[in-house]
Amino acid sequence: MIEVTVTDKQPLTASICRLQLAAADGSALPAWQAGAHIDVHLPNGIIRQYSLCGALNSNSCYEIAILNEPDGRGGSKYIHNDLQQGDRLTISAPKNLFPLVPGTNNTLLIAAGIGITPILAMAEQLHADEQPFELHFCARDQQHAAYYERIAQSGYASHCQFHFSLGNSQNRLNPHQLLADYNKDTQLYICGPNPFIQDVISAAEQHGWPTANIHREFFAAEAIDHSQDQSFEVVINSTGQVLEVGKDVSILNVLEDNGMFIPVACEEGVCGTCITGLLEGEADHKDVFLSADEKQKMDQITPCCSRAKSKRLVLDL
Known part of the structure; x- marks a missing residue:
């Protein structure tokens, strides 16, 4: 994780503001490529992902832009209303799940x-x-x-x-x-x-x-329909442990309750951070991150929101 300071905050439109972030200790920030994003850990406990859109060849400052969503879950509202120039934040190193394909015509x-x-x-x-x-x-x-x-x-x-x-x-x-x-x-x-x-x-x-x-x-998931959710089992492949996933809890919650912590950020199937290998079973994919072709392969799952159509899933954990 990287501690950064908000060195500048400016409006771009009536509903979008721009933040510039520099390392709190003055060190160089990690390099990044077009399409990359960072996880921003806000002081109110919310984690959000924002695409980097500053100068690609600059390692002194990151730039992100945030749309104010009054009906959202509080991240953009906090940034627009409460975050000030000079405040400190914690961010992740850049991640690129949306890269340019090299060498295209x-x-x-x-x-x-x-x-x-x-x-x-x-x-x-x-x-x-x-x-x-x-x-x-x-x-x-x-x-x-x-x-x-x-x-x-x-x-x-x-x-x-x-x-x-x-x-x-x-x-x-x-x-x-x-x-x-x-x-x-x-x-x-x-x-x-x-x-x-x-x-x-x-x-x-x-x-x-x-x-x-x-x-x-x-940038955000549609409202996920959980009205038909049913209980099922997940098997941890490395240990054989069988865990019950109730109809009102997520796979992610069950894993964490049993001491297994995987990387997670958005918790709504948007960012792909929590993707886990699926060895057996039929997933009920509820995320928007995986493509239709990727979902059809049934070899990975987003445990933050997706579930099972089969009675049991075997996870590559």
């Missing part, structure tokens, strides 16, 4: 709202590497588009198209039109609200995009 980047944060870093990385790409940024209007000026004044502005929908429905992104014709070497990256991501993925699949070429990152 073309890249299509699509972002909506706060989803611009990892996509922005990707655009700047691709521009620095002189790789061809397009960036499509969807927002209500210019005032709600975080980092608008940074993009508009960049050396890659000609690669970017803004889709401002307020008062101009004709300017909305049409994913079917955009994705109808594509080069099979093109890699697609999407980030934004869940319905937006699902719409773009659905359009891509309908137009024959290979699943391996579609990359997405969710």
